Amino acid sequence: MGGDDVQRVKDGLARMGAAGFARALGIRKIQASGTSVRVPCPVHNGKDPNCDIALKDGELVYMCHSTCGEGGDSLKLLQGIRNCSFKDALTEGANMAGVMLEGASPNPEKARIAKAERAHFISQNIPTEPPKRLPVSELETFWESCPRACDSTSVSGWLVGRRIEPEVASDLDIVRALGDVVPSWAHFKGSSWEALRYLAIIPLYDSAGELRGVRGASIARGVLPDGMPKRLAPMGGGPKGLVMACPTARAMLGGNARPGRILIAEGEPDFLTWATKGLDDVATIGIVAGSWTPDIAARLPDGAEVLIRTDPDGPGDKYAEYIYETLADRCAVLREDQTEVTGKQ
């Protein structure tokens, strides 16, 4: 465990904020004021709110004004609560913050299983043969025929329902509405995307930043009928090796931009949410199953900070591990906690 790891975990915990950290510790009674919270001391199991957890100079610190009468940083607090070794506190802190430890020396059996799982995952996600692609000219004609999302009442409503600004998304050109052209491949089980109300069209780009695919998103609210996915790939043109990309990310893939930070979101709603946040110098990429490949990874600039915001579940963990694997030797890769994500389904 290197000193770097300690700082990265502390930074990761600090990003959760005092309230987020307290919640993650399982503390129920939280009085928040500004960037600090007052809670019953979790170290001595106090009943009254005598312990302060605060964000100071970019670091979380705590102070118990009662029985313990002492304080320290976030890792000391974690260690005090769990009554464990510093190393165990660091590991738990890393898990809480979604930070991957670089200097960790994991149990060899666990490492062997993790490696085998990753190899299996990679073998399933890297196409062994060239992925099927839609005819480029047909795809371009289709995309050109799609009106701006903000000009479609139904697609605008779908976006607003996810707290995504239709105007902003339209200006970034990261989603459009299905127009008059409905190609033969924009069908599912014999019905057109139009008939099925998959009216939000999201473009997908290859590792050179070229438009090579689309996905149709259902604008229906709530649960879809049996067997209907929320998003559809065209017949004969899946998303393997293709990503969603904001203009900065498209320029980066095309070799025309070197953004300092890259944010990787999972799924269409999260991608649209993050891409429309207006973050400076951030390239936002959206992935679905099979999107991420070594070719895509190779387009990210050396030394970039990569924030992985995949879902905190099994597949999300696997995507994050795989992305980490393809970038860790030349980028700073962080997995961020999900509390700020809005507009999720």
Ligand SMILES: [Zn+2]
């Ligand atoms: Zn205390």
